[in-house]
Amino acid sequence: MDITTNAVDFNHLRQTASDCALLLMATGYEDRACAFLKRLWPAGISHVLLLRYSAPPEENERSFDWVRRKLEELGQKSEVSWIPFDFKKSPQFAIDLEAKLRTMPIGKGRSIWIDISGLTNYGICMALQACRKIFPYKDIKVFYTEAEDYYPSEGEYRKWLVRNRPGGLENLPPSLTSEMSENLILDGFSGFTLRKDPTCLILYAGYEKHRSIGVIESINPSKLVIIYGLSPDAGGLWRSQMSKELHATLVTERVRAEEEAPLCSVGENMRLLTEYYDMLYDDHNICIAPICSKMQAVATYLIWERFRDIQLAFPLPVHYLALRSSIGARNTYQLQLPSLPGAEMFSSFPAS
Numbered sequence: 001m002d003i004t005t006n007a008v009d010f011n012h013l014r015q016t017a018s019d020c021a022l023l024l025m026a027t028g029y030e031d032r033a034c035a036f037l038k039r040l041w042p043a044g045i046s047h048v049l050l051l052r053y054s055a056p057p058e059e060n061e062r063s064f065d066w067v068r069r070k071l072e073e074l075g076q077k078s079e080v081s082w083i084p085f086d087f088k089k090s091p092q093f094a095i096d097l098e099a100k101l102r103t104m105p106i107g108k109g110r111s112i113w114i115d116i117s118g119l120t121n122y123g124i125c126m127a128l129q130a131c132r133k134i135f136p137y138k139d140i141k142v143f144y145t146e147a148e149d150y151y152p153s154e155g156e157y158r159k160w161l162v163r164n165r166p167g168g169l170e171n172l173p174p175s176l177t178s179e180m181s182e183n184l185i186l187d188g189f190s191g192f193t194l195r196k197d198p199t200c201l202i203l204y205a206g207y208e209k210h211r212s213i214g215v216i217e218s219i220n221p222s223k224l225v226i227i228y229g230l231s232p233d234a235g236g237l238w239r240s241q242m243s244k245e246l247h248a249t250l251v252t253e254r255v256r257a258e259e260e261a262p263l264c265s266v267g268e269n270m271r272l273l274t275e276y277y278d279m280l281y282d283d284h285n286i287c288i289a290p291i292c293s294k295m296q297a298v299a300t301y302l303i304w305e306r307f308r309d310i311q312l313a314f315p316l317p318v319h320y321l322a323l324r325s326s327i328g329a330r331n332t333y334q335l336q337l338p339s340l341p342g343a344e345m346f347s348s349f350p351a352s
Contacts, residue, residue, distance in 0.1 A: 003267040003302075005295070008143065008332040010039050017043040021109035021138060024127060026051040026085060026118035027064040032145040033118025034063055035329035037070065045071075046107035047079050049100065051123070054086035063118075079105065087120060087316065090184055094126045101134040112138045117145040117329075121290050121297035122184060122314035128301045129188055132340060140337040144295055146264070148328025150239070152207060157242050184314040189304060191285065191311035198222035199285045201313075202276060204229070204300070206292040207239070209246045211315040215289045216250070219313060223255045223284065225276060229263040229292045243292075261296070266335055269299035277307055287311040295333075302337065 023045045027033060048071055052064050064082075071080045083100050085093055112131050116124045131140055201221035205212055205228055216224065226247060228240050240260065261269045273288070280286055288310060290300040304310045 003270065003335060003338065005264055005266055005333050005335045008039075008334050010332075013040060013334075014043040017045055018107075019109040019111050020045055020113045021107040021111060021135075022047045022049060022104075023113045023115065024049045024051070024131065025067075025115035026053065026123065027067045028053050028118035029063055030118055030147065030325045031327060032147050032329040034067055035145040036115045036117055036143050036332055037067060039332060041070065045113075046109070047105065048081070049104065050080065050082035051085040051097075051119070051127075052082045054084045085123065087123075090122060090126070090314075090316070091186060093123075094130070094186060094188065097126060098130045098134065101130055106135075110139055111141050113141050113143065115143045115145075116294050116298065117143070117332075119294070121294060122186070122316075124294055124297045125189065125290075125301045125304075125312060125314075126186070128298070128337070132305070132337075136340050141334060142298055142337065143332060143334050144264070144298075145332040146330045147326030148330050150207075150326045152242070154238055157238060184316050185311060186314075189312035191287075191309050197283050197285050199287055200225060200276075200280050202227065202273065202286065202288045204288075204290045204292040204296050205243050205247050207243055207246065208291065208317075209250075211291050211317065212247060212289075213250070215291070215313050215315040218315070219287050219289075221254060221287065223257075223280075225257045225259065227259045227261050227269075227272070227292075227296075229296065230260050232262060232264050263293040264295045264333060266295055266299045266302070269296050270303055273299065273303045274306075277303070277310070281307070281309070285309075285311070287313055289313045289315065291315065298335075305340075 017040075025033075025037065025048070027050050050064065050067060068080065068082075081100065081104050083093075083096050112135055114127055114131060116127070119127060128140070128142075131138075199219060199221040200223040201216065201219045202225045203212060203215065205226050228243050230240055231237055244258075259272060261272050277286060286307075286309070288300050288303070290297040290312070300312065304312055
């Protein structure tokens with residue numbers, strides 16, 4: 001797929017900030033949640049919509065307060081709005097976000113900027129869907145900042161391998177979430193097929209085995225495709241190996257295939273998903289569970305946008321563990337979403 005992901009040149013981005021009609025971002029407790037705004041500063045973004053997490057951790061509130069103060073320094077140059085984002089009320093959030101986008105004023109720029117760095121994967125898909133629906137003829141630019149370190153750490157991984165083989169990874173400390181609470185399938189991503197064909201589940205396996213087990217048990221597929229994320233640098237290859245070892249002991253009698261795909265390449269992930277869709281759609285219902293990287297969640301959304309019969313599933317945890325969230329912020333990447341089918345003819349019209 002001809003969708004390129006590039007490192008952000010912030011000097012150039014500041015010069016083009018007037019093209020941004022609206023910046024949408026989540027103010028979560030991860031360090032990288034605010035990295036994009038900090039690196040972009042100072043830039044005259046005219047309209048900002050903040051997604052404010054409703055969960056208790058005080059880290060959420062510190063992040064929200066910092067962003068709000070920073071934006072207030074722009075005075076009349078920036079109009080800031082916010083809505084609550086409660087992961088326990090995800091269907092209502094989808095409704096509230098769409099309603100907010102319909103009523104709030106936006107700038108005259110041609111682009112909507114979405115910083116997904118602080119969003120959950122289902123939040124990413126909901127935000128993309130809402131923006132595409134409300135602003136079908138705007139360019140959508142997605143920004144993503146990767147973390148410096150993730151849990152479980154490499155030290156934890158190596159320690160458990162040495163002390164507890166075989167099966168040591170079963171007792172690894174958790175990464176970001178506690179046990180699974182439910183498998184979320186939003187109405188907007190439920191697929192529309194009426195066939196009674198068997199289901200193939202395409203699982204983007206991360207580092208939380210309990211969520212993988214939960215979505216498999218909930219969907220009960222006849223076929224299972226597990227996709228492991230490949231780190232963009234050699235120093236992170238141990239994480240894909242850890243994910244493979246975590247999932248190697250999944251007890252299943254299902255037909256099972258395994259693949260690898262880059263964590264940050266939306267185009268490569270779309271290519272792989274399209275290959276599986278072409279192979280399976282004649283006689284299978286297809287469900288995708290994007291549990292791993294945020295950019296893979298973007299690829300999943302774009303494939304769903306192309307093939308609306310695909311179902312998306314999001315295994316939700318009981319709660320998120322703020323003290324086990326990612327640490328620091330590394331590179332920031334950007335990509336522009338392709339035009340919606342049929343929207344190309346309007347590309348020469350003035351921005352609304």
